[in-house]
Amino acid sequence: MKKTSLALAGLLLASTLSAKEFISIGTGGMTGTYYPVGGAICRLANKDPQIKCSVQSTGGSIYNVNNVLKKELNFGFVQSDVVYDKYNGVGKFKDMGDKNLRAVVSIYPELLAFVVSKASGIASINDLAGKSINVGNPGSGNEMTALTVFNAYGFDAKKLKHHGVLTAQECPHALKDKKIDGYFYMVGHPTANITDAANSMPIDIVNIKGENIDKMLKEFPYFAKGVIPKGTYEGVSHDVESIGVKAVLVTTKDMSDKAVGAVVKAILDNFDEYKTLHPALGAVTKESLVQGLSAPLHPAAEAEFKKHGIIK
Structure with a gap:
Protein backbone atom coordinates (compact mmCIF):
# COMPACT_ATOMS: atom_id res chain seq x y z
CA MET A 1 0.00 0.00 0.00
CA LYS A 2 2.83 2.34 1.00
CA LYS A 3 4.72 1.54 -2.22
CA THR A 4 1.59 2.24 -4.28
CA SER A 5 1.09 5.61 -2.55
CA LEU A 6 4.71 6.54 -3.15
CA ALA A 7 4.46 5.52 -6.79
CA LEU A 8 1.30 7.59 -7.23
CA ALA A 9 2.96 10.58 -5.54
CA GLY A 10 5.93 10.18 -7.88
CA LEU A 11 3.67 10.11 -10.93
CA LEU A 12 1.80 13.22 -9.74
CA LEU A 13 5.08 15.07 -9.16
CA ALA A 14 6.38 14.03 -12.59
CA SER A 15 3.19 15.19 -14.32
CA THR A 16 3.32 18.52 -12.42
CA LEU A 17 6.94 19.11 -13.46
CA SER A 18 6.23 18.15 -17.06
CA ALA A 19 3.31 20.60 -17.17
CA LYS A 20 5.50 23.52 -16.04
CA GLU A 21 6.16 25.97 -18.87
CA PHE A 22 9.57 27.62 -19.06
CA ILE A 23 9.60 31.10 -20.60
CA SER A 24 12.36 33.62 -21.31
CA ILE A 25 12.08 37.41 -21.58
CA GLY A 26 14.71 39.36 -23.53
CA THR A 27 15.33 42.74 -21.90
CA GLY A 28 18.32 45.10 -22.28
CA GLY A 29 21.47 46.16 -20.46
CA MET A 30 21.59 45.57 -16.70
CA THR A 31 21.82 49.31 -15.89
CA GLY A 32 18.79 50.17 -18.02
CA THR A 33 15.10 49.85 -17.21
CA TYR A 34 14.11 46.82 -19.31
CA TYR A 35 16.21 44.41 -17.23
CA PRO A 36 14.83 45.18 -13.74
CA VAL A 37 11.25 45.53 -15.02
CA GLY A 38 11.59 42.20 -16.84
CA GLY A 39 12.77 40.70 -13.55
CA ALA A 40 9.72 42.18 -11.80
CA ILE A 41 7.35 40.64 -14.35
CA CYS A 42 9.05 37.26 -13.98
CA ARG A 43 8.75 37.40 -10.17
CA LEU A 44 5.00 37.95 -10.49
CA ALA A 45 4.61 35.28 -13.21
CA ASN A 46 6.54 32.78 -11.06
CA LYS A 47 3.78 32.97 -8.44
CA ASP A 48 2.00 30.58 -10.83
CA PRO A 49 3.44 27.11 -10.03
CA GLN A 50 2.99 26.12 -13.69
CA ILE A 51 5.31 28.88 -14.96
CA LYS A 52 9.08 29.26 -14.69
CA CYS A 53 10.06 32.69 -16.04
CA SER A 54 13.62 33.98 -16.46
CA VAL A 55 15.11 37.19 -17.89
CA GLN A 56 18.03 37.64 -20.25
CA SER A 57 20.15 40.77 -20.57
CA THR A 58 20.33 41.58 -24.31
CA GLY A 59 21.27 44.29 -26.80
CA GLY A 60 17.74 45.73 -26.63
CA SER A 61 14.78 46.32 -28.96
CA ILE A 62 16.00 45.17 -32.36
CA TYR A 63 17.87 42.16 -30.97
CA ASN A 64 14.75 41.20 -29.01
CA VAL A 65 12.24 41.53 -31.84
CA ASN A 66 14.44 39.52 -34.21
CA ASN A 67 15.14 36.77 -31.69
CA VAL A 68 11.52 36.51 -30.57
CA LEU A 69 10.56 35.97 -34.20
CA LYS A 70 13.35 33.36 -34.55
CA LYS A 71 11.87 31.74 -31.41
CA GLU A 72 15.18 32.02 -29.56
CA LEU A 73 13.34 34.16 -26.98
CA ASN A 74 9.71 33.65 -25.94
CA PHE A 75 9.07 37.31 -25.10
CA GLY A 76 11.00 40.55 -25.56
CA PHE A 77 10.91 44.22 -24.60
CA VAL A 78 10.75 46.36 -27.75
CA GLN A 79 10.20 50.07 -28.40
CA SER A 80 6.78 50.67 -30.00
CA ASP A 81 8.37 52.37 -33.04
CA VAL A 82 10.50 49.25 -33.65
CA VAL A 83 7.39 47.05 -33.20
CA TYR A 84 5.52 49.16 -35.77
CA ASP A 85 8.34 49.07 -38.34
CA LYS A 86 8.92 45.31 -37.96
CA TYR A 87 5.24 44.37 -38.16
CA ASN A 88 4.62 46.60 -41.19
CA GLY A 89 7.94 46.10 -42.98
CA VAL A 90 8.83 49.79 -43.12
CA GLY A 91 11.69 52.03 -41.93
CA LYS A 92 14.72 50.02 -40.88
CA PHE A 93 12.79 46.83 -41.67
CA LYS A 94 11.72 47.85 -45.19
CA ASP A 95 10.57 44.69 -47.00
CA MET A 96 11.44 42.64 -43.87
CA GLY A 97 8.08 42.85 -42.12
CA ASP A 98 6.72 39.94 -40.14
CA LYS A 99 3.00 39.55 -39.46
CA ASN A 100 3.73 36.79 -36.90
CA LEU A 101 4.63 39.48 -34.35
CA ARG A 102 2.13 39.98 -31.52
CA ALA A 103 1.91 42.46 -28.65
CA VAL A 104 1.33 41.22 -25.10
CA VAL A 105 1.26 44.35 -22.94
CA SER A 106 2.39 47.98 -23.08
CA ILE A 107 4.81 48.34 -20.18
CA TYR A 108 5.59 52.05 -19.64
CA PRO A 109 6.44 55.21 -21.59
CA GLU A 110 10.05 55.65 -22.67
CA LEU A 111 11.48 59.12 -23.31
CA LEU A 112 14.57 59.88 -25.37
CA ALA A 113 17.29 61.37 -23.17
CA PHE A 114 20.14 63.17 -24.90
CA VAL A 115 22.67 63.15 -22.05
CA VAL A 116 25.67 65.48 -22.41
CA SER A 117 28.57 66.56 -20.22
CA LYS A 118 28.12 70.17 -19.10
CA ALA A 119 31.72 70.80 -20.20
CA ASN A 126 22.28 72.16 -33.74
CA ASP A 127 25.50 72.23 -31.63
CA LEU A 128 26.71 68.75 -32.62
CA ALA A 129 29.08 69.44 -35.52
CA GLY A 130 32.58 68.40 -34.47
CA LYS A 131 31.37 66.65 -31.30
CA SER A 132 31.79 63.03 -30.22
CA ILE A 133 28.31 61.58 -29.77
CA ASN A 134 27.22 58.02 -29.08
CA VAL A 135 24.29 57.58 -31.43
CA ASN A 142 18.49 54.09 -29.67
CA GLU A 143 20.32 54.42 -32.98
CA MET A 144 17.10 54.26 -34.98
CA THR A 145 15.44 57.04 -32.96
CA ALA A 146 18.55 59.26 -32.75
CA LEU A 147 19.00 59.18 -36.54
CA THR A 148 15.30 59.98 -37.00
CA VAL A 149 15.77 63.05 -34.75
CA PHE A 150 18.92 64.07 -36.69
CA ASN A 151 16.91 63.83 -39.90
CA ALA A 152 14.13 65.99 -38.40
CA TYR A 153 16.67 68.67 -37.48
CA GLY A 154 18.36 68.40 -40.89
CA PHE A 155 21.62 67.39 -39.18
CA ASP A 156 24.03 65.12 -41.08
CA ALA A 157 25.64 62.56 -38.74
CA LYS A 158 28.79 62.75 -40.90
CA LYS A 159 29.45 66.15 -39.31
CA LEU A 160 30.12 64.47 -35.96
CA LYS A 161 33.77 64.23 -34.92
CA HIS A 162 33.03 60.73 -33.67
CA HIS A 163 29.89 58.65 -34.31
CA GLY A 164 29.81 56.33 -31.28
CA VAL A 165 28.39 52.81 -31.48
CA LEU A 166 28.64 51.79 -27.80
CA THR A 167 25.78 50.11 -25.99
CA ALA A 168 23.87 52.37 -23.58
CA GLN A 169 25.41 50.41 -20.70
CA GLU A 170 28.92 51.54 -21.73
CA CYS A 171 28.04 55.23 -22.13
CA PRO A 172 28.26 56.64 -18.57
CA HIS A 173 31.90 55.47 -18.31
CA ALA A 174 32.72 56.78 -21.78
CA LEU A 175 31.21 60.16 -20.86
CA LYS A 176 33.14 60.28 -17.59
CA ASP A 177 36.39 59.32 -19.40
CA LYS A 178 35.76 62.10 -21.99
CA LYS A 179 35.66 59.61 -24.85
CA ILE A 180 32.27 61.05 -25.83
CA ASP A 181 30.53 64.39 -25.30
CA GLY A 182 27.04 62.91 -25.10
CA TYR A 183 24.80 59.93 -25.79
CA PHE A 184 21.22 59.11 -26.70
CA TYR A 185 19.15 56.72 -24.60
CA MET A 186 15.47 55.85 -25.07
CA VAL A 187 14.47 54.56 -21.66
CA GLY A 188 11.97 54.64 -18.80
CA HIS A 189 12.89 57.22 -16.16
CA PRO A 190 14.52 57.28 -13.70
CA THR A 191 17.21 54.83 -14.80
CA ALA A 192 20.38 53.77 -12.98
CA ASN A 193 22.33 54.43 -16.18
CA ILE A 194 21.78 58.23 -16.18
CA THR A 195 21.83 58.39 -12.38
CA ASP A 196 25.35 56.87 -12.48
CA ALA A 197 26.48 59.47 -15.04
CA ALA A 198 24.92 62.37 -13.09
CA ASN A 199 26.44 61.25 -9.79
CA SER A 200 29.96 61.04 -11.22
CA MET A 201 30.16 64.30 -13.21
CA PRO A 202 28.16 67.45 -14.15
CA GLY A 231 15.34 66.93 -10.36
CA THR A 232 14.97 63.42 -11.78
CA TYR A 233 18.76 63.43 -12.15
CA GLU A 234 21.44 65.29 -10.17
CA GLY A 235 22.28 68.64 -11.77
CA VAL A 236 19.39 68.68 -14.26
CA SER A 237 17.42 71.60 -12.81
CA HIS A 238 14.96 72.11 -15.70
CA ASP A 239 12.06 70.07 -17.08
CA VAL A 240 13.39 68.27 -20.15
CA GLU A 241 11.03 68.30 -23.15
CA SER A 242 11.50 65.29 -25.38
CA ILE A 243 9.75 62.63 -27.42
CA GLY A 244 9.00 59.07 -26.52
CA VAL A 245 7.55 55.71 -27.37
CA LYS A 246 6.13 52.85 -25.34
CA ALA A 247 8.08 49.85 -24.12
CA VAL A 248 6.04 46.89 -25.40
CA LEU A 249 6.33 43.23 -24.43
CA VAL A 250 6.06 41.18 -27.61
CA THR A 251 5.87 37.54 -28.63
CA THR A 252 4.79 35.55 -31.71
CA LYS A 253 1.28 34.53 -32.69
CA ASP A 254 2.34 30.88 -32.04
CA MET A 255 3.31 31.45 -28.40
CA SER A 256 1.19 29.27 -26.10
CA ASP A 257 -2.00 30.76 -24.66
CA LYS A 258 -0.93 29.38 -21.27
CA ALA A 259 2.33 31.38 -21.17
CA VAL A 260 0.89 34.63 -22.57
CA GLY A 261 -2.19 34.46 -20.36
CA ALA A 262 -0.05 33.77 -17.28
CA VAL A 263 2.15 36.84 -17.87
CA VAL A 264 -0.80 39.22 -18.39
CA LYS A 265 -2.76 37.69 -15.49
CA ALA A 266 0.29 38.06 -13.21
CA ILE A 267 0.46 41.81 -13.93
CA LEU A 268 -3.29 42.41 -13.59
CA ASP A 269 -3.84 40.26 -10.50
CA ASN A 270 -0.90 41.92 -8.71
CA PHE A 271 -1.25 45.38 -10.23
CA ASP A 272 -0.72 47.45 -7.06
CA GLU A 273 2.42 45.46 -6.26
CA TYR A 274 3.56 45.66 -9.91
CA LYS A 275 3.51 49.48 -9.83
CA THR A 276 5.87 49.53 -6.84
CA LEU A 277 8.49 47.25 -8.38
CA GLN A 291 -2.11 51.74 -25.44
CA GLY A 292 0.64 52.25 -28.03
CA LEU A 293 1.10 48.55 -28.80
CA GLY A 309 -12.87 44.71 -18.22
CA ILE A 310 -9.97 46.71 -19.74
CA ILE A 311 -11.00 45.85 -23.31
CA LYS A 312 -14.72 45.79 -24.07
Whole structure:
Protein backbone atom coordinates (compact mmCIF):
# COMPACT_ATOMS: atom_id res chain seq x y z
CA MET A 1 0.00 0.00 0.00
CA LYS A 2 2.83 2.34 1.00
CA LYS A 3 4.72 1.54 -2.22
CA THR A 4 1.59 2.24 -4.28
CA SER A 5 1.09 5.61 -2.55
CA LEU A 6 4.71 6.54 -3.15
CA ALA A 7 4.46 5.52 -6.79
CA LEU A 8 1.30 7.59 -7.23
CA ALA A 9 2.96 10.58 -5.54
CA GLY A 10 5.93 10.18 -7.88
CA LEU A 11 3.67 10.11 -10.93
CA LEU A 12 1.80 13.22 -9.74
CA LEU A 13 5.08 15.07 -9.16
CA ALA A 14 6.38 14.03 -12.59
CA SER A 15 3.19 15.19 -14.32
CA THR A 16 3.32 18.52 -12.42
CA LEU A 17 6.94 19.11 -13.46
CA SER A 18 6.23 18.15 -17.06
CA ALA A 19 3.31 20.60 -17.17
CA LYS A 20 5.50 23.52 -16.04
CA GLU A 21 6.16 25.97 -18.87
CA PHE A 22 9.57 27.62 -19.06
CA ILE A 23 9.60 31.10 -20.60
CA SER A 24 12.36 33.62 -21.31
CA ILE A 25 12.08 37.41 -21.58
CA GLY A 26 14.71 39.36 -23.53
CA THR A 27 15.33 42.74 -21.90
CA GLY A 28 18.32 45.10 -22.28
CA GLY A 29 21.47 46.16 -20.46
CA MET A 30 21.59 45.57 -16.70
CA THR A 31 21.82 49.31 -15.89
CA GLY A 32 18.79 50.17 -18.02
CA THR A 33 15.10 49.85 -17.21
CA TYR A 34 14.11 46.82 -19.31
CA TYR A 35 16.21 44.41 -17.23
CA PRO A 36 14.83 45.18 -13.74
CA VAL A 37 11.25 45.53 -15.02
CA GLY A 38 11.59 42.20 -16.84
CA GLY A 39 12.77 40.70 -13.55
CA ALA A 40 9.72 42.18 -11.80
CA ILE A 41 7.35 40.64 -14.35
CA CYS A 42 9.05 37.26 -13.98
CA ARG A 43 8.75 37.40 -10.17
CA LEU A 44 5.00 37.95 -10.49
CA ALA A 45 4.61 35.28 -13.21
CA ASN A 46 6.54 32.78 -11.06
CA LYS A 47 3.78 32.97 -8.44
CA ASP A 48 2.00 30.58 -10.83
CA PRO A 49 3.44 27.11 -10.03
CA GLN A 50 2.99 26.12 -13.69
CA ILE A 51 5.31 28.88 -14.96
CA LYS A 52 9.08 29.26 -14.69
CA CYS A 53 10.06 32.69 -16.04
CA SER A 54 13.62 33.98 -16.46
CA VAL A 55 15.11 37.19 -17.89
CA GLN A 56 18.03 37.64 -20.25
CA SER A 57 20.15 40.77 -20.57
CA THR A 58 20.33 41.58 -24.31
CA GLY A 59 21.27 44.29 -26.80
CA GLY A 60 17.74 45.73 -26.63
CA SER A 61 14.78 46.32 -28.96
CA ILE A 62 16.00 45.17 -32.36
CA TYR A 63 17.87 42.16 -30.97
CA ASN A 64 14.75 41.20 -29.01
CA VAL A 65 12.24 41.53 -31.84
CA ASN A 66 14.44 39.52 -34.21
CA ASN A 67 15.14 36.77 -31.69
CA VAL A 68 11.52 36.51 -30.57
CA LEU A 69 10.56 35.97 -34.20
CA LYS A 70 13.35 33.36 -34.55
CA LYS A 71 11.87 31.74 -31.41
CA GLU A 72 15.18 32.02 -29.56
CA LEU A 73 13.34 34.16 -26.98
CA ASN A 74 9.71 33.65 -25.94
CA PHE A 75 9.07 37.31 -25.10
CA GLY A 76 11.00 40.55 -25.56
CA PHE A 77 10.91 44.22 -24.60
CA VAL A 78 10.75 46.36 -27.75
CA GLN A 79 10.20 50.07 -28.40
CA SER A 80 6.78 50.67 -30.00
CA ASP A 81 8.37 52.37 -33.04
CA VAL A 82 10.50 49.25 -33.65
CA VAL A 83 7.39 47.05 -33.20
CA TYR A 84 5.52 49.16 -35.77
CA ASP A 85 8.34 49.07 -38.34
CA LYS A 86 8.92 45.31 -37.96
CA TYR A 87 5.24 44.37 -38.16
CA ASN A 88 4.62 46.60 -41.19
CA GLY A 89 7.94 46.10 -42.98
CA VAL A 90 8.83 49.79 -43.12
CA GLY A 91 11.69 52.03 -41.93
CA LYS A 92 14.72 50.02 -40.88
CA PHE A 93 12.79 46.83 -41.67
CA LYS A 94 11.72 47.85 -45.19
CA ASP A 95 10.57 44.69 -47.00
CA MET A 96 11.44 42.64 -43.87
CA GLY A 97 8.08 42.85 -42.12
CA ASP A 98 6.72 39.94 -40.14
CA LYS A 99 3.00 39.55 -39.46
CA ASN A 100 3.73 36.79 -36.90
CA LEU A 101 4.63 39.48 -34.35
CA ARG A 102 2.13 39.98 -31.52
CA ALA A 103 1.91 42.46 -28.65
CA VAL A 104 1.33 41.22 -25.10
CA VAL A 105 1.26 44.35 -22.94
CA SER A 106 2.39 47.98 -23.08
CA ILE A 107 4.81 48.34 -20.18
CA TYR A 108 5.59 52.05 -19.64
CA PRO A 109 6.44 55.21 -21.59
CA GLU A 110 10.05 55.65 -22.67
CA LEU A 111 11.48 59.12 -23.31
CA LEU A 112 14.57 59.88 -25.37
CA ALA A 113 17.29 61.37 -23.17
CA PHE A 114 20.14 63.17 -24.90
CA VAL A 115 22.67 63.15 -22.05
CA VAL A 116 25.67 65.48 -22.41
CA SER A 117 28.57 66.56 -20.22
CA LYS A 118 28.12 70.17 -19.10
CA ALA A 119 31.72 70.80 -20.20
CA SER A 120 30.73 70.00 -23.83
CA GLY A 121 28.67 73.19 -24.10
CA ILE A 122 26.01 71.32 -26.08
CA ALA A 123 22.59 72.96 -25.68
CA SER A 124 20.84 71.75 -28.85
CA ILE A 125 21.06 69.19 -31.67
CA ASN A 126 22.28 72.16 -33.74
CA ASP A 127 25.50 72.23 -31.63
CA LEU A 128 26.71 68.75 -32.62
CA ALA A 129 29.08 69.44 -35.52
CA GLY A 130 32.58 68.40 -34.47
CA LYS A 131 31.37 66.65 -31.30
CA SER A 132 31.79 63.03 -30.22
CA ILE A 133 28.31 61.58 -29.77
CA ASN A 134 27.22 58.02 -29.08
CA VAL A 135 24.29 57.58 -31.43
CA GLY A 136 23.67 53.96 -30.41
CA ASN A 137 24.93 50.44 -30.99
CA PRO A 138 24.21 49.31 -34.59
CA GLY A 139 20.66 48.10 -35.07
CA SER A 140 19.46 49.34 -31.69
CA GLY A 141 16.27 51.29 -31.03
CA ASN A 142 18.49 54.09 -29.67
CA GLU A 143 20.32 54.42 -32.98
CA MET A 144 17.10 54.26 -34.98
CA THR A 145 15.44 57.04 -32.96
CA ALA A 146 18.55 59.26 -32.75
CA LEU A 147 19.00 59.18 -36.54
CA THR A 148 15.30 59.98 -37.00
CA VAL A 149 15.77 63.05 -34.75
CA PHE A 150 18.92 64.07 -36.69
CA ASN A 151 16.91 63.83 -39.90
CA ALA A 152 14.13 65.99 -38.40
CA TYR A 153 16.67 68.67 -37.48
CA GLY A 154 18.36 68.40 -40.89
CA PHE A 155 21.62 67.39 -39.18
CA ASP A 156 24.03 65.12 -41.08
CA ALA A 157 25.64 62.56 -38.74
CA LYS A 158 28.79 62.75 -40.90
CA LYS A 159 29.45 66.15 -39.31
CA LEU A 160 30.12 64.47 -35.96
CA LYS A 161 33.77 64.23 -34.92
CA HIS A 162 33.03 60.73 -33.67
CA HIS A 163 29.89 58.65 -34.31
CA GLY A 164 29.81 56.33 -31.28
CA VAL A 165 28.39 52.81 -31.48
CA LEU A 166 28.64 51.79 -27.80
CA THR A 167 25.78 50.11 -25.99
CA ALA A 168 23.87 52.37 -23.58
CA GLN A 169 25.41 50.41 -20.70
CA GLU A 170 28.92 51.54 -21.73
CA CYS A 171 28.04 55.23 -22.13
CA PRO A 172 28.26 56.64 -18.57
CA HIS A 173 31.90 55.47 -18.31
CA ALA A 174 32.72 56.78 -21.78
CA LEU A 175 31.21 60.16 -20.86
CA LYS A 176 33.14 60.28 -17.59
CA ASP A 177 36.39 59.32 -19.40
CA LYS A 178 35.76 62.10 -21.99
CA LYS A 179 35.66 59.61 -24.85
CA ILE A 180 32.27 61.05 -25.83
CA ASP A 181 30.53 64.39 -25.30
CA GLY A 182 27.04 62.91 -25.10
CA TYR A 183 24.80 59.93 -25.79
CA PHE A 184 21.22 59.11 -26.70
CA TYR A 185 19.15 56.72 -24.60
CA MET A 186 15.47 55.85 -25.07
CA VAL A 187 14.47 54.56 -21.66
CA GLY A 188 11.97 54.64 -18.80
CA HIS A 189 12.89 57.22 -16.16
CA PRO A 190 14.52 57.28 -13.70
CA THR A 191 17.21 54.83 -14.80
CA ALA A 192 20.38 53.77 -12.98
CA ASN A 193 22.33 54.43 -16.18
CA ILE A 194 21.78 58.23 -16.18
CA THR A 195 21.83 58.39 -12.38
CA ASP A 196 25.35 56.87 -12.48
CA ALA A 197 26.48 59.47 -15.04
CA ALA A 198 24.92 62.37 -13.09
CA ASN A 199 26.44 61.25 -9.79
CA SER A 200 29.96 61.04 -11.22
CA MET A 201 30.16 64.30 -13.21
CA PRO A 202 28.16 67.45 -14.15
CA ILE A 203 25.66 66.52 -16.87
CA ASP A 204 22.70 68.05 -18.67
CA ILE A 205 19.86 66.53 -20.69
CA VAL A 206 19.12 68.45 -23.88
CA ASN A 207 15.57 69.39 -24.93
CA ILE A 208 14.32 67.76 -28.13
CA LYS A 209 11.51 70.04 -29.28
CA GLY A 210 10.45 72.62 -31.85
CA GLU A 211 8.69 72.86 -35.21
CA ASN A 212 10.97 70.20 -36.75
CA ILE A 213 9.96 67.74 -34.05
CA ASP A 214 6.27 68.65 -34.47
CA LYS A 215 6.55 67.73 -38.17
CA MET A 216 8.34 64.49 -37.25
CA LEU A 217 5.50 63.50 -34.91
CA LYS A 218 2.98 63.91 -37.73
CA GLU A 219 5.10 61.63 -39.94
CA PHE A 220 5.68 59.03 -37.22
CA PRO A 221 2.50 58.80 -35.10
CA TYR A 222 3.93 56.23 -32.68
CA PHE A 223 6.11 58.99 -31.17
CA ALA A 224 4.60 61.31 -28.56
CA LYS A 225 5.82 64.31 -26.57
CA GLY A 226 6.82 63.88 -22.95
CA VAL A 227 8.70 65.52 -20.09
CA ILE A 228 11.49 64.26 -17.82
CA PRO A 229 10.78 66.31 -14.67
CA LYS A 230 13.52 68.54 -13.25
CA GLY A 231 15.34 66.93 -10.36
CA THR A 232 14.97 63.42 -11.78
CA TYR A 233 18.76 63.43 -12.15
CA GLU A 234 21.44 65.29 -10.17
CA GLY A 235 22.28 68.64 -11.77
CA VAL A 236 19.39 68.68 -14.26
CA SER A 237 17.42 71.60 -12.81
CA HIS A 238 14.96 72.11 -15.70
CA ASP A 239 12.06 70.07 -17.08
CA VAL A 240 13.39 68.27 -20.15
CA GLU A 241 11.03 68.30 -23.15
CA SER A 242 11.50 65.29 -25.38
CA ILE A 243 9.75 62.63 -27.42
CA GLY A 244 9.00 59.07 -26.52
CA VAL A 245 7.55 55.71 -27.37
CA LYS A 246 6.13 52.85 -25.34
CA ALA A 247 8.08 49.85 -24.12
CA VAL A 248 6.04 46.89 -25.40
CA LEU A 249 6.33 43.23 -24.43
CA VAL A 250 6.06 41.18 -27.61
CA THR A 251 5.87 37.54 -28.63
CA THR A 252 4.79 35.55 -31.71
CA LYS A 253 1.28 34.53 -32.69
CA ASP A 254 2.34 30.88 -32.04
CA MET A 255 3.31 31.45 -28.40
CA SER A 256 1.19 29.27 -26.10
CA ASP A 257 -2.00 30.76 -24.66
CA LYS A 258 -0.93 29.38 -21.27
CA ALA A 259 2.33 31.38 -21.17
CA VAL A 260 0.89 34.63 -22.57
CA GLY A 261 -2.19 34.46 -20.36
CA ALA A 262 -0.05 33.77 -17.28
CA VAL A 263 2.15 36.84 -17.87
CA VAL A 264 -0.80 39.22 -18.39
CA LYS A 265 -2.76 37.69 -15.49
CA ALA A 266 0.29 38.06 -13.21
CA ILE A 267 0.46 41.81 -13.93
CA LEU A 268 -3.29 42.41 -13.59
CA ASP A 269 -3.84 40.26 -10.50
CA ASN A 270 -0.90 41.92 -8.71
CA PHE A 271 -1.25 45.38 -10.23
CA ASP A 272 -0.72 47.45 -7.06
CA GLU A 273 2.42 45.46 -6.26
CA TYR A 274 3.56 45.66 -9.91
CA LYS A 275 3.51 49.48 -9.83
CA THR A 276 5.87 49.53 -6.84
CA LEU A 277 8.49 47.25 -8.38
CA HIS A 278 10.27 50.00 -10.38
CA PRO A 279 9.93 53.81 -10.44
CA ALA A 280 9.20 53.73 -14.21
CA LEU A 281 5.97 51.83 -13.45
CA GLY A 282 4.62 54.37 -10.94
CA ALA A 283 2.39 56.28 -13.38
CA VAL A 284 1.14 53.21 -15.30
CA THR A 285 -2.62 52.56 -15.33
CA LYS A 286 -4.49 49.40 -16.30
CA GLU A 287 -5.81 51.28 -19.34
CA SER A 288 -2.27 52.26 -20.43
CA LEU A 289 -1.36 48.56 -20.65
CA VAL A 290 -3.19 48.36 -24.00
CA GLN A 291 -2.11 51.74 -25.44
CA GLY A 292 0.64 52.25 -28.03
CA LEU A 293 1.10 48.55 -28.80
CA SER A 294 1.87 49.01 -32.56
CA ALA A 295 1.03 45.35 -33.36
CA PRO A 296 -2.07 43.18 -32.79
CA LEU A 297 -2.60 41.72 -29.33
CA HIS A 298 -1.96 38.01 -28.86
CA PRO A 299 -5.43 36.36 -28.45
CA ALA A 300 -4.61 35.11 -24.94
CA ALA A 301 -3.56 38.60 -23.84
CA GLU A 302 -6.72 40.06 -25.38
CA ALA A 303 -8.85 37.47 -23.55
CA GLU A 304 -7.21 38.33 -20.22
CA PHE A 305 -7.72 42.09 -20.73
CA LYS A 306 -11.39 41.44 -21.61
CA LYS A 307 -11.81 39.29 -18.50
CA HIS A 308 -10.58 42.24 -16.39
CA GLY A 309 -12.87 44.71 -18.22
CA ILE A 310 -9.97 46.71 -19.74
CA ILE A 311 -11.00 45.85 -23.31
CA LYS A 312 -14.72 45.79 -24.07
